[in-house]
Amino acid sequence: MRTGKHIKNILFRSIGLFVFLILWELAPRLGWVREIFLSPPSVVITALIEMLLDGSLMPHIVASLLRIFRGLLLAASVGVIMGLLFGYFRRVNQTLDLLFQFFRQISAFALFPVFILFFGLGEVSKTAIIFWASLWPILLNTSAGVRDVEPVLIRSVKSMGASKMYTFLNVILPGATPQIFTGIRLGGSYCVMAVVAAEMIGATSGLGYLVLYSQQIFKVPQMYAAIVALALLGIALNGMLGLLERFFSSWRKL
Amino acid sequence: MVKVQARSVKREYSIVNSVGKKETLSVLKGLDLDINEGEFITLLGQSGCGKTTFLNLLAGLEKEDEGEILIDGKPLSERDFNRGVVFQNYALLPWRTVIKNLEIGLEIRGVKKKERREIARKYLKLINLTAFENQYPHQLSGGMKQRVAIARVLVYEPELVLMDEPFAALDAQTRESLQIELIRIWEAHKKTIVFVTHSIDEAILLSDRIAFMSDGKVNEIIDVNLPRPRFKYMTSSSEFLKIHEKISFLLQEEAERLQSYGAYL
Numbered sequence: 001m002r003t004g005k006h007i008k009n010i011l012f013r014s015i016g017l018f019v020f021l022i023l024w025e026l027a028p029r030l031g032w033v034r035e036i037f038l039s040p041p042s043v044v045i046t047a048l049i050e051m052l053l054d055g056s057l058m059p060h061i062v063a064s065l066l067r068i069f070r071g072l073l074l075a076a077s078v079g080v081i082m083g084l085l086f087g088y089f090r091r092v093n094q095t096l097d098l099l100f101q102f103f104r105q106i107s108a109f110a111l112f113p114v115f116i117l118f119f120g121l122g123e124v125s126k127t128a129i130i131f132w133a134s135l136w137p138i139l140l141n142t143s144a145g146v147r148d149v150e151p152v153l154i155r156s157v158k159s160m161g162a163s164k165m166y167t168f169l170n171v172i173l174p175g176a177t178p179q180i181f182t183g184i185r186l187g188g189s190y191c192v193m194a195v196v197a198a199e200m201i202g203a204t205s206g207l208g209y210l211v212l213y214s215q216q217i218f219k220v221p222q223m224y225a226a227i228v229a230l231a232l233l234g235i236a237l238n239g240m241l242g243l244l245e246r247f248f249s250s251w252r253k254l
Numbered sequence: 255m256v257k258v259q260a261r262s263v264k265r266e267y268s269i270v271n272s273v274g275k276k277e278t279l280s281v282l283k284g285l286d287l288d289i290n291e292g293e294f295i296t297l298l299g300q301s302g303c304g305k306t307t308f309l310n311l312l313a314g315l316e317k318e319d320e321g322e323i324l325i326d327g328k329p330l331s332e333r334d335f336n337r338g339v340v341f342q343n344y345a346l347l348p349w350r351t352v353i354k355n356l357e358i359g360l361e362i363r364g365v366k367k368k369e370r371r372e373i374a375r376k377y378l379k380l381i382n383l384t385a386f387e388n389q390y391p392h393q394l395s396g397g398m399k400q401r402v403a404i405a406r407v408l409v410y411e412p413e414l415v416l417m418d419e420p421f422a423a424l425d426a427q428t429r430e431s432l433q434i435e436l437i438r439i440w441e442a443h444k445k446t447i448v449f450v451t452h453s454i455d456e457a458i459l460l461s462d463r464i465a466f467m468s469d470g471k472v473n474e475i476i477d478v479n480l481p482r483p484r485f486k487y488m489t490s491s492s493e494f495l496k497i498h499e500k501i502s503f504l505l506q507e508e509a510e511r512l513q514s515y516g517a518y519l
């Protein structure tokens with residue numbers, strides 16, 4: 001009974017996706033769009049499975065994932081530490097707020113040429129663009145999390161005689177943790193976007209490279225397969241970071 | 255023996271008034287009060303008369319601008335003394351289980367883990383929440399949370415317990431049972447308690463003395479000579495009614511004073 005309802009619910013929620021897939025399948029088949037530009041999903045999925053089976057896709061997935069994790073890890077470390085300082089010290093906050101608001105508005109893509117100028121075409125500038133894209137949501141969410149810790153909680157441990165260090169480690173840090181992980185999840189989705197751009201210039205591996213390369217050699221089904229793989233990668237990463245976020249905010253009242 | 259001496263304590267805040275100008279708001283205007291060791295004293299008065307402000311000074315969370323507060327004869331600021339505050343909205347750490355919340359004060363005092371757990375369990379039993387050891391605050395009712403908040407403070411044996419309207423958010427029944435529980439605990443430990451409430455009944459049933467505050471000062475101190483243990487039926491005793499009438503009169507007078515002051519403005 002319950003599982004029946006559950007399945008119904010999933011079916012209901014998939015209606016949009018199904019309609020989209022059907023239209024996508026029909027468009028090239030009925031000649032609305034030329035098939036050399038738009039491969040139908042059945043062909044794309046076949047290509048995707050083929051690439052998975054013959055092992056040509058995996059290296060690209062691994063390459064993209066490594067770049068994402070490298071950039072995200074760096075952004076999370078720097079972003080969380082800076083965000084904690086930024087949120088904790090009012091003075092630091094006041095002096096840097098405008099600057100950070102400005103930085104946040106600079107798109108990572110706009111900075112890519114600058115990074116290439118400084119770091120060349122190699123991995124460093126790729127990490128830099130991913131880092132930049134995910135740094136700001138992490139940093140700003142962390143500092144907001146610190147500032148949003150309920151003052152009465154801080155006052156209550158203070159009245160029990162807590163040191164600044166104790167208060168920071170036992171009230172401010174755990175209090176800000178849910179929002180820190182919200183920042184990291186957001187940063188993760190920016191990472192997936194940034195990695196594509198990074199891999200389109202001066203790369204020989206990665207899903208972003210595969211999309212561009214397949215287009216250049218006119219392997220259109222492979223191109224779409226790589227795009228679908230990117231979307232799935234994004235969903236997986238978001239799901240994973242979402243779980244992490246949920247885990248760390250389980251104490252929050254629903 | 256006198257535990258706390260407040261001597262002409264003044265406290266003011268700088269605020270921005272309704273036309274956007276800065277001005278100083280005098281909240282405590284020379285408050286004098288002696289609090290005896292082991293007594294249960296209640297601060298009562300109109301909203302805004304400075305009860306919470308005074309409590310914050312006693313808690314060391316804020317500092318007086320003039321005058322002084324002595325604990326055992328020494329200035330509060332020079333003494334690293336143990337005090338505990340029970341806040342109206344519990345202020346439990348939501349990411350910690352009940353038992354871990356009870357341990358905070360001991361943790362701060364560097365008590366070893368095993369000993370900490372033992373002491374915390376003892377107090378958990380005292381408030382009849384043993385079964386809830388590993389629950390999180392959001393899984394408790396308001397009354398349970400307040401019991402944890404009270405036990406959390408008692409656990410490290412503070413010299414002075416400050417309670418700011420601790421039962422205000424609770425329903426009448428829970429409130430009554432917590433009052434009884436509080437008095438039972440207080441009689442067992444004989445801590446000095448400074449209590450704030452808006453309920454005249456509550457003040458009379460709990461306190462040894464009631465300090466009536468008005469306009470940033472303690473205007474009058476009322477001794478409550480009802481025998482202990484006290485019971486609900488005593489609310490119809492003549493002593494109770496006498497005190498009740500007196501406080502009601504003071505509050506009425508104060509309300510009229512504020513009203514004419516408002517009209518004058």
Ligand SMILES: Nc1ncnc2c1ncn2[C@@H]1O[C@H](COP(=O)(O)OP(=O)(O)OP(=O)(O)O)[C@@H](O)[C@H]1O
Nearest residue numbers: 267268269279281300301302303304305306307308
């Ligand atoms: N941090 C602050 N900054 C400015 N004004 C304040 C501050 N804290 C309190 N006040 C003012 O001081 C006055 C006394 O406040 P307080 O909280 O001590 O009153 P109270 O007696 O506890 O009232 P209540 O019974 O409503 O809790 C109020 O007019 C309030 O607006």
Ligand SMILES: [Mg+2]
Nearest residue numbers: 305306307418
């Ligand atoms: Mg108050």
